[in-house]
Amino acid sequence: xxxxxxxxxIEDKMLERSESxxxxxxxxxxxxxxxQPEPEAIPAPxxxxxxxPAAPPSAPPLVFVPKPPLVALAYVxxxxxAAVMQGxxxxxxxxxxxxxxxxxxxTQTEASWLxxxxxxxxxxxxxxxxxxxxxxxxxxxxxxxxxxxxLVCFAHLWVDDLSMDILLRFLAGAAAAPISSVAFLYMxxxxxxxxxxxxxxxxxxxxxxxxxxxxxxxxxxxxDANDLRGLYLLELGLALITFGFIYVLPLSSPPRAxxxxxxxxxxxxxxxxxxxxxxxxxxxxRLYWWLEADWIAWLLIVAIVTAALLAMIELNRKNNLVxxxxxxxxxxxxxxxxxxxxxxxxxxxxxxxxxxxxxxxMFNEQMAGLYWCILAASVxxxxxxxxxxKPGREAGIHLVALVLLATGxxxxxxxxALTRPEQMFLSQSLIAFGSGLFLPPAMAVGFxxxxxxxxxxxLSFFAVFLFTQKVGAFIGSALFGTFVTIREQYHSAIMASxxxxxxxxxxxxxxxxxxxxAKTTPDSIQRNAQGASLLAKQVQIQAYVLxxxxxFFATFLLAVGAIAVLLVNVAWNHRHRLFPNAAPxxxxxx
Numbered sequence: 001x002x003x004x005x006x007x008x009x010i011e012d013k014m015l016e017r018s019e020s021x022x023x024x025x026x027x028x029x030x031x032x033x034x035x036q037p038e039p040e041a042i043p044a045p046x047x048x049x050x051x052x053p054a055a056p057p058s059a060p061p062l063v064f065v066p067k068p069p070l071v072a073l074a075y076v077x078x079x080x081x082a083a084v085m086q087g088x089x090x091x092x093x094x095x096x097x098x099x100x101x102x103x104x105x106x107t108q109t110e111a112s113w114l115x116x117x118x119x120x121x122x123x124x125x126x127x128x129x130x131x132x133x134x135x136x137x138x139x140x141x142x143x144x145x146x147x148x149x150x151l152v153c154f155a156h157l158w159v160d161d162l163s164m165d166i167l168l169r170f171l172a173g174a175a176a177a178p179i180s181s182v183a184f185l186y187m188x189x190x191x192x193x194x195x196x197x198x199x200x201x202x203x204x205x206x207x208x209x210x211x212x213x214x215x216x217x218x219x220x221x222x223x224d225a226n227d228l229r230g231l232y233l234l235e236l237g238l239a240l241i242t243f244g245f246i247y248v249l250p251l252s253s254p255p256r257a258x259x260x261x262x263x264x265x266x267x268x269x270x271x272x273x274x275x276x277x278x279x280x281x282x283x284x285x286r287l288y289w290w291l292e293a294d295w296i297a298w299l300l301i302v303a304i305v306t307a308a309l310l311a312m313i314e315l316n317r318k319n320n321l322v323x324x325x326x327x328x329x330x331x332x333x334x335x336x337x338x339x340x341x342x343x344x345x346x347x348x349x350x351x352x353x354x355x356x357x358x359x360x361x362m363f364n365e366q367m368a369g370l371y372w373c374i375l376a377a378s379v380x381x382x383x384x385x386x387x388x389x390k391p392g393r394e395a396g397i398h399l400v401a402l403v404l405l406a407t408g409x410x411x412x413x414x415x416x417a418l419t420r421p422e423q424m425f426l427s428q429s430l431i432a433f434g435s436g437l438f439l440p441p442a443m444a445v446g447f448x449x450x451x452x453x454x455x456x457x458x459l460s461f462f463a464v465f466l467f468t469q470k471v472g473a474f475i476g477s478a479l480f481g482t483f484v485t486i487r488e489q490y491h492s493a494i495m496a497s498x499x500x501x502x503x504x505x506x507x508x509x510x511x512x513x514x515x516x517x518a519k520t521t522p523d524s525i526q527r528n529a530q531g532a533s534l535l536a537k538q539v540q541i542q543a544y545v546l547x548x549x550x551x552f553f554a555t556f557l558l559a560v561g562a563i564a565v566l567l568v569n570v571a572w573n574h575r576h577r578l579f580p581n582a583a584p585x586x587x588x589x590x
Contacts, residue, residue: 071249072190078245079187080207085149085238086179087211089118089172092231095212095354095364096219103228104162109287116283117166118173120276123470125177127321128268131260145178146243153236157229179242183207185251197448199386202440206382209436212350213375220365263313267321270310275471277303282474286481327464335446336464338398341562342438343472344479345405348555349374349431351477353412353424355484356548360417360541370421370428377429381436394441395570399563404434406559413552417545480551487547488540495539510535 067075093100093115101111132141152172159165187204188196222230277299285296314320326332357367364371389397408430415423446461499506514531521527 066192067190074245075186075190075249076203078242078249079183079185079204080210081238081245082179082186082242083183083204083207084211084214085235085242086176086183087208088215088235088238089122089169089176090115091212091215092219092235093118093169095215096223096231099219099223100228103160104165106162110162112284112287113162113166114169116280117170118176119279119283119470119474120170120173121272122173122177123279124268124272124275125174126181127271128264131264141178141181143246145175145182146239146246148175149179150236150239150243151175153232153239156232157236160228180208182242182246186245186249189251197444198389198440201444202382202386202389202436205440205443206378206436209378209382209432210375213371213378216354216364216371217368217375220363220368261319263317264321267310267313270306270313271322274303274306274310275467277306278471279474282471282478286478286485290482332464335442336468339439339442339465339468340472340475341558342435342442343468344476345402345409345555345559345562346431346435347473347476347480348405348409348412348552349428349435350473351480352548352551352555353428353431355481356412356415356544357419357421357424359544359548360419362421367421370424373425373429374432377432378436381433382440384433385437385440389441389444394445395566397437397441399566401434401438402559402563402566404430404437406556406563408434409552409556409559413549413556415545415549415552417541480555483554484544484547484551487550488543491543491546492540495543499535499539 093111097108097111100114101108104111149172152168152175155168156165156172159168184204187207188200191200218234219231222234224230226233281296281299281303285293288296290296310322311324314322314324327336353370354367357370385397408427411427411430412424443465446465510531513534514527516534517527517530521530
């Protein structure tokens with residue numbers, strides 16, 4: 001007899017005894033020959049418990065309810081509007097610095113402070129905002145977050161002074177930080193849980209990539225119509241549309257939890273100062289040059305000191321804002337390194353190709369076709385990635401993305417001074433498509449690993465992601481621009497050393513440039529000076545072309561190196577499948 005059957009028979013006997021007592025009959029004893037179970041197999045009788053009030057039921061898990069097609073389309077439009085709006089803050093400035101400097105009566109370098117001021121609070125606010133929306137609810141978070149952005153957009157319409165505009169861009173960067181979260185949440189809202197980290201994530205990231213090409217397409221007509229105020233009117237219009245979407249379309253909000261402590265405020269302050277200082281250093285350092293301005297060194301010192309203080313505090317806390325032990329683990333360092341290298345590779349498009357075309361005399365109006373190609377490739381890559389992305393395919397998707405990036409960079413490295421946007425349609429489309437393939441699988445893997453560990457690890461993952469994507473973008477742009485500047489000086493020195501007046505080719509070209517001013521400048525000395533200046537300008541343009549070609553080729557080599565590392569990593573992880581008959585290493589003798 002099994003222990004379960006024996007326990008059942010004992011319960012029946014106990015029930016018969018209790019019934020016999022109630023009827024006044026003596027209880028029947030157990031027969032001696034009845035098989036008894038082992039003592040340890042008999043479950044202990046449960047004593048009667050005192051009556052206690054029932055505990056309140058826990059919050060039910062969120063249940064996904066499919067939305068009608070038109071409502072789902074409204075959520076997609078809300079996500080895309082918010083994504084484009086938050087990205088225009090930097091895209092409109094970076095793509096139109098030359099046009100912005102004039103109305104503000106500033107140099108192009110001084111106008112660059114608008115971008116630095118915007119990025120200082122924007123790079124780190126997403127971390128603390130994650131806790132805020134967890135504690136106070138997504139609905140309240142979205143409704144309140146859009147109001148400061150609206151107010152800042154309104155204030156921009158009445159400001160035309162550089163110092164006040166820098167202050168407003170700082171406030172705009174802080175107010176725009178929650179909007180990227182709003183864009184993610186609205187896109188993920190329409191997908192079931194099993195599709196949020198593939199289809200939903202790909203669509204959300206594709207929406208965030210649309211702001212740069214759209215800014216290049218829309219800004220020329222806006223500047224022509226209403227100068228600087230036209231750009232701010234576009235931001236205001238998108239903010240008002242997003243404001244309406246937020247108050248009409250609800251979001252599913254998980255149960256609230258108290259996750260913010262007083263130490264979080266101090267830790268976030270240190271993190272914001274550190275990342276903000278790094279943003280300014282890598283945004284403005286190349287323009288003022290790294291070794292020429294003392295304040296660059298001081299900002300870098302402040303960033304390092306505040307980061308060290310943050311690490312000291314966090315390593316001695318139980319409820320971390322950022323878990324430095326997890327961040328410094330081998331897996332996270334590998335993950336951060338992959339994202340950082342990828343972000344540096346993408347500067348070939350955002351900083352390289354666009355600036356190269358500007359350097360040879362192209363404007364946004366002439367690059368409209370290129371922006372359309374980048375826009376189309378970004379959208380198509382989102383759909384393609386959503387179609388193929390499944391657990392276990394990350395390495396294959398990353399390999400395809402890196403091959404596309406390497407191919408596009410190699411094609412651009414053969415540019416000349418006669419290259420026009422049409423010659424870069426294919427190469428830039430390949431790079432845009434590759435960028436859309438790379439990020440969603442990497443983010444899905446990191447986010448899934450963090451979700452399994454808890455809230456503090458999700459915040460740490462966001463800290464790593466923010467650093468690699470936002471600060472990494474500044475690092476990549478600074479490295480690319482610095483490399484171009486150094487190589488331009490190198491090529492200029494070599495070319496200038498070969499321009500001697502006794503060379504017939506140089507003499508003929510100089511006479512052609514001097515003759516171009518014959519009808520406009522009667523003074524021969526002035527004509528010679530203008531002709532020599534034009535020749536020097538042409539030499540500088542050719543030097544920049546060679547420098548950008550060097551930078552494009554360096555990007556190609558970096559992509560090839562990343563491909564090699566990826567293949568080695570995949571081979572190492574699957575070494576047992578590749579070499580199934582390999583004998584294990586013999587242990588050393590004692």
